Amino acid sequence: MARYILDHSTRPDPLLAELAAETAAATGESAEMQISADQGTFLTMVTQLVAPRVAVEVGTFTGYSSVCIARGLSGGTLHCFDVSEEWTSIARRYWHKAGLADRVTLTLGPAQDTLSAFDQPIDLAFLDADKPGYPAYYELLVGKLRPGGLLMVDNTLWTGHVADPDRHDASTVRMREFNDLVAEDPRVTVVILPLADGLTMIRKNPDLS
Known part of the structure; x- marks a missing residue:
């Protein structure tokens, strides 16, 4: 089924294919942190639909997802x-190759600190960073999302382990607890999409008071 879905979705263009290949060569097993091609197409499409003025990505790695989001912008930033100068140096090159450098800014450092200092209302956010930090990043991002703003969170199905009651390893328990946290948050409306390793769509509810 996954192969069929990929075969019937818009394929990555040569620049994204080149970035994926370079990421695999440069990062080895860590290349699994890169989003899938169908996720990339989805991120571009959602960005086009939301038309954000301010978009945020937490966890840039080598830049595949940021290229996809930046391509969907229509005047925003x-x-x-991210924390890695090494991996984001690849991202920087591909932003330039794609003609997107003027749409992207990069802040290096622990995201809990750098996000805390970010003072613009967020229209659209994508979270794909260290999983232990998810609850803290979530609170910061939801707090800065405008009413009606959208947050997308990657890897929330955790290879399906979150739905397996016999899985009790620390990583699975952590992701399961994060999913419970989001599902029980009255500030948001939530749906988990079975896209790649799970992509949670989180819309901040408008203030109806």
Whole structure:
């Protein structure tokens, strides 16, 4: 089924294919942190639909997702937050190759600190960073989302382990607890999409008071 879905979705263009290949060569097993091609197409499409003025990405890695988001912008800016100069140096090159460098800003440092200092209302956010930090990043991002703003969170199905009652390893328990946290938050409306390793769509509810 996954192969069929990929075969019937818009394929990555040569620049994204080149970035994926370079990521695999440069990062080895860590390349699994890169989003899938169908997720990339989805991120571009959602960005086009939301038309954000301010978009945020937490966890940039080598830049595949940021290229996809930045391509969907129509006048806004993507603000990327990451801790790795090594991996984001690849991202920077591909932003230039794609003609997107003027749409993207990068802030290096622990995201809990750099996000805390970010003072613009967020229209659209994508979270794909260290999983232990998810609850803290979530609170910061939801607090800064405008009413009606959208947050997308990657890896929330955790290879399906979150739905397996016999899985009790620390990583699975952590992701399961995060999903419970989001599902029980009255500030948001939530749906988990079975896209790649799970992509949670989180809309901040408008203030109806």
